[in-house]
Amino acid sequence: MSKDRTNNRAWTFGNDIDTDVIIAARYLSVEREELKKYVFCDYRPEFPRDVKEGDVIVAGRNFGCGSSREHAPLAIKEAGVKYVLAKSFARIFYRNAVNLGIYAVECSDKLDDVEEGDELEVNIREGKVYNKTKDFEIEATSYPPFMLEIVEAGGLVPYTRERILKNE
Amino acid sequence: MGMTMAEKILAKHAGKDKVKAGDFVFAEVDLLLANDITGVLAIQEFEKLGAENVFDKDKITFIPDHFTPNKDILSAKQAKTLREFSRKHDLTHYYEVGRCGVEHVFLPEQGMVKPGDLVVGGDSHTCTYGGLGVFATGMGSTDLACAMATGRVWLKVPETLRFNMEGTPSKWAGGKDLILYILGQIGVDGARYKVMEIGGSAIESLSVEGRLTMANMAIEGGGKTALFKADDKAMEYLDGRVDNINEIEPVFSDKGCEYEKTYNYNVEGLEPLVALPHLPSNVKPVDEVEETVLDQVVIGSCTNGRIEDLREAHQIIKGEKADPNLRFIVIPGSQEVYKQALEEGLIADFIDAGAAFSTPTCGPCLGGHMGVLAPGEKALVTFNRNFIGRMGDPESLVYLSNPQVAAASAITGKISHPREVKPHVKG
Numbered sequence: 001m002s003k004d005r006t007n008n009r010a011w012t013f014g015n016d017i018d019t020d021v022i023i024a025a026r027y028l029s030v031e032r033e034e035l036k037k038y039v040f041c042d043y044r045p046e047f048p049r050d051v052k053e054g055d056v057i058v059a060g061r062n063f064g065c066g067s068s069r070e071h072a073p074l075a076i077k078e079a080g081v082k083y084v085l086a087k088s089f090a091r092i093f094y095r096n097a098v099n100l101g102i103y104a105v106e107c108s109d110k111l112d113d114v115e116e117g118d119e120l121e122v123n124i125r126e127g128k129v130y131n132k133t134k135d136f137e138i139e140a141t142s143y144p145p146f147m148l149e150i151v152e153a154g155g156l157v158p159y160t161r162e163r164i165l166k167n168e
Numbered sequence: 169m170g171m172t173m174a175e176k177i178l179a180k181h182a183g184k185d186k187v188k189a190g191d192f193v194f195a196e197v198d199l200l201l202a203n204d205i206t207g208v209l210a211i212q213e214f215e216k217l218g219a220e221n222v223f224d225k226d227k228i229t230f231i232p233d234h235f236t237p238n239k240d241i242l243s244a245k246q247a248k249t250l251r252e253f254s255r256k257h258d259l260t261h262y263y264e265v266g267r268c269g270v271e272h273v274f275l276p277e278q279g280m281v282k283p284g285d286l287v288v289g290g291d292s293h294t295c296t297y298g299g300l301g302v303f304a305t306g307m308g309s310t311d312l313a314c315a316m317a318t319g320r321v322w323l324k325v326p327e328t329l330r331f332n333m334e335g336t337p338s339k340w341a342g343g344k345d346l347i348l349y350i351l352g353q354i355g356v357d358g359a360r361y362k363v364m365e366i367g368g369s370a371i372e373s374l375s376v377e378g379r380l381t382m383a384n385m386a387i388e389g390g391g392k393t394a395l396f397k398a399d400d401k402a403m404e405y406l407d408g409r410v411d412n413i414n415e416i417e418p419v420f421s422d423k424g425c426e427y428e429k430t431y432n433y434n435v436e437g438l439e440p441l442v443a444l445p446h447l448p449s450n451v452k453p454v455d456e457v458e459e460t461v462l463d464q465v466v467i468g469s470c471t472n473g474r475i476e477d478l479r480e481a482h483q484i485i486k487g488e489k490a491d492p493n494l495r496f497i498v499i500p501g502s503q504e505v506y507k508q509a510l511e512e513g514l515i516a517d518f519i520d521a522g523a524a525f526s527t528p529t530c531g532p533c534l535g536g537h538m539g540v541l542a543p544g545e546k547a548l549v550t551f552n553r554n555f556i557g558r559m560g561d562p563e564s565l566v567y568l569s570n571p572q573v574a575a576a577s578a579i580t581g582k583i584s585h586p587r588e589v590k591p592h593v594k595g
Contacts, residue, residue, distance in 0.1 A: 016356055016447060020555040024562075025534040028205045029235060029242035032212075042562035062357035065390060066555060067534075068292040070209055070308035090390055091361050092292055096308035156310050157216050160317075 008054035010118045011047065015060035019093065022064065022072040035075035053080035056122065058114045060086065063104075064093025073097040073104075083122050085129060085140070087111055098147055101155035105129070108139040124148070170422025172328040173395045174363040177303040177419055181286045189327040189428070194320050197227070198285040203271055203530075204232040204246045206290030206309050211253045213313035222257045223319035229261035229280065230254050231271040234530045239537035269502025269528035272296040272470035276380060277504050279409030283398035283418040288312070288321055292387045293470050293552065298364075299380035300406070301398035301418055306387060326392045327428035328363040328421075333370040335436030339593075340586050342480070343378025344472060344550065344570035346370060347385045348441040349433065352451030360390030362428065365421065367397055370435050376405040377476040384471045385552050388448040442548070442583060443568035446556045454573055454585045464547040465490075465578040466497045467571050468526075469533045472550035473501025475508045477571040482514045483593045484575035484586050490522035491581030497539050499526045523578070535559045541566075548577050 027038040040047040057063075057076065063086035064072060073096045076084065083103045097104035103124060111129075114120065118133040127142035143151070153159035171179065175187050182193035202210050207230050214222075222228055230250045235243030247265075254262035261280065268274050272293050275281050283301035287294060290312045297304035307321070315321045333346060350364075364386045371379065379396045386394035396402070398418035407413050442457050444450045467473075467481050478500060490496040498518050500506040506528065509515050518525050532539030533551040541547055541560035547567065549559070554566035567583065576586040586593070 018553075018555045020534075020553070020558050024557050025536055029240070029246055032209075042557045062360065062390065065356055066292065066387075066553060068206060068290055068294075068306040068308055070206065070310060073308075074209075088357065088360065090357070091392055092306055092308060092387075095311065099308060099310035156314055157213050160314055161217055 008056055008119065009052065010056050010058045010114050010116060010120050011051070012114060012116045013057065013059040013063070016062045016065055017059055018066040019064060019069055019072040020066060023069065023075045028069060028071055032074060033078065035071055036078035039075040039079050048079065051079045051081065055081055056120050057081055057084040058086070058111060059084070061088045063089050065090035068092045070096045070100065073100050073102055077102050085111060085122070098150055099156040101151050101153070103151055106141040110136070110138040114138070170425035172363070172425045172427065173301070173365060173419050173421045174303060174328050175325060175425070177284055177286060178323060178325050180284070187325045189325050189426070191325045192322060193325060194322050195286055196320055197288050197315060199280060199287045200228045200312060200315055201271060201275065201287065201289035201291065201294060202230055202309070202312055203234050203291055204236055204243065204250055205234045206312070208246045208249045209309035210290055210312040210316065211249055213310050214316050217313060217317055219317035222259070222316050225258050226260045227319070228259055228316060229275070230259065231263055231268050231274060232265060233268065233270050233528070234534065235536050236265050236529060237527065239531070267503065269500070269505065270470045270473055270530055272384060273473050273501030273505065276300060277409065277502060279406060279411065282406065282410055282416050283402065284416065288315060293384050295386045295391065295393040296380050296384040296470060298383035298386060298394035299376065299396050300402050301396060303393055303395065305393045326361055326363045328365050329359055330427040330430040331364060331366045332368040332430065332432045333366065333435050334368045334432070335370055335434050335438070336373065337370060337435050337438035338440070340572055341438045341440045342570050343374055343381035345438055345441045346374070346435060347382040348443055348448070348451045348568070349435060349438060351385065351389050351443070351449040352441065353431070353433070354389055356388060356447050356449045357390040359386065362391055364389065364391045364394040365427070366394055371396065372399065375476055376402055377474045380474070381471055385448065388552060440570055440573045440585065442573065443554055445554050445565045445567065448552065448554060448568060454569070454583065457567070457583050458585065460546065460567065460583040462494050462548050462577060462582055463545040464495045464497070464539065464541065465574050466499065466532050466539055466547065466549040466551070467574050468497070468499030468501065469530065469549070469551045470501065471552040472571050473499060473505065473528070475505050477550065478505065478509050478514055479512070481571040481575035482517055484572055484590050485521040485579065486517050488521055488579045488589065490578045493581055494578065495539070496521065496523040496578040497526065497532065498523045500528055502528050521578070532559060548574055548583055550574050
């Protein structure tokens with residue numbers, strides 16, 4: 001399997017999921033490794049307990065609206081989630097996710113047909129998400145090459161450091 | 169084809185004659201900002217980068233305002249990280265508690281942001297400075313870390329939405345109501361990725377403070393920033409605050425520039441609005457939500473913590489008492505606002521009305537400290553967000569309003585139109 005694929009369980013969320021719901025302010029002073037214990041803890045208490053490495057978040061419109069707190073995508077990343085699929089993303093969250101090496105992927109309305117627990121396979125390069133449980137495909141927006149490079153490098157910091165080393 | 173204000177500012181900072189919406193640019197920033205939450209992650213990432221020095225010690229400012237004065241040991245460690253980094257890199261604009269305030273109130277009043285500037289901040293409400301014609305936008309800590317090293321950020325040039333607001337709102341309504349009105353119309357993602365350029369006769373007669381309040385909440389519509397024309401009123405506000413006012417080059421949109429969409433609103437006689445839980449766009453006229461019994465009222469924050477806000481609230485509370493069943497908290501946005509309120513005698517009247525008057529902090533706005541809510545409690549606040557659990561327990565409820573509505577509601581104990589309390593107050 002190529003490195004930009006995953007096939008794991010979907011966790012479904014609605015529209016306008018904000019950064020306070022993703023990680024509440026009272027956890028913004030904990031050590032970064034601890035953030036995963038509190039991700040979505042008020043809204044979906046089972047999420048931090050049951051989320052598995054490789055699981056996928058599936059959401060509606062405007063995912064990640066609100067604060068610039070990078071703790072939100074960081075908490076998701078620390079929980080082992082590498083792919084967040086949504087019909088649209090709030091601007092700062094989207095940028096932060098890319099900078100941290102998470103794939104925030106805009107998908108077509110067909111995303112509505114994904115149900116909690118469905119097995120998904122994401123193929124970024126082809127701009128496709130395949131629902132293995134229900135056997136249908138969802139169109140996804142593919143990444144511009146330079147953003148793909150940033151995410152594949154693991155985020156903006158490793159990407160920038162590599163460039164500094166290569167003297168580009 | 170002419171250019172919008174946003175395109176002109178970004179073109180200039182990217183060293184180009186012309187850019188258009190959709191272009192990617194690398195732009196030089198005039199000022200970088202972070203607080204005691206986002207600054208800590210930015211410093212950690214900056215250190216991972218292996219950069220030895222910041223790009224310019226005069227262009228980075230760290231303002232400890234969120235969990236300060238420190239609420240616990242962890243927040244004390246966060247503030248210490250900012251302090252030590254600022255000293256190590258000899259930053260000109262590091263301000264301790266007692267010498268600053270809520271970042272978005274403090275920076276404009278200190279003349280640190282000027283029309284035509286490009287400012288990026290580790291706080292989503294950085295867009296506030298758009299009220300003075302600054303292209304200012306919030307970012308995450310990793311972006312800031314890289315910008316601290318290089319002085320540059322990559323940006324996609326955004327499309328601009330033009331909002332024309334004509335007419336004279338009711339004397340009880342202000343900038344807060346105008347922006348709540350817009351959010352009620354376009355929703356929380358109506359301006360996603362876009363610039364909200366706001367003008368018209370209602371804006372021309374609005375104070376600079378009111379424009380800063382409106383720009384502050386552009387992010388609640390998903391906007392990258394808001395932009396207001398730096399007119400004579402803006403220049404008057406800046407006079408005496410910035411070092412050399414004659415060097416300012418305000419930027420205006422060209423006639424015939426390309427707006428993605430234009431909204432024309434008539435706000436003649438607009439009455440105050442309240443945003444109900446759990447979205448800032450969930451807006452209703454005050455009259456429709458009266459009888460909502462409250463446990464707490466807070467006036468302050470980067471949205472409505474300026475002296476004009478305290479004066480407006482004071483007109484309503486003077487000689488009155490807050491309802492004994494609720495907590496009434498007033499927080500000035502900065503030390504300057506605090507001192508001004510003291511000199512004008514506002515603080516004594518707030519205290520006589522039964523208010524807790526605090527040192528500047530963002531504390532309660534993000535459920536940090538000094539006003540966190542218990543399960544089932546209802547608060548009416550002059551803040552910018554009413555998300556689930558924003559101010560404390562996930563089962564608490566947050567309502568947003570202007571300072572006059574908040575003050576009137578503190579007196580009656582339930583959401584109230586200010587005319588109920590002070591029908592004869594001057595507009």
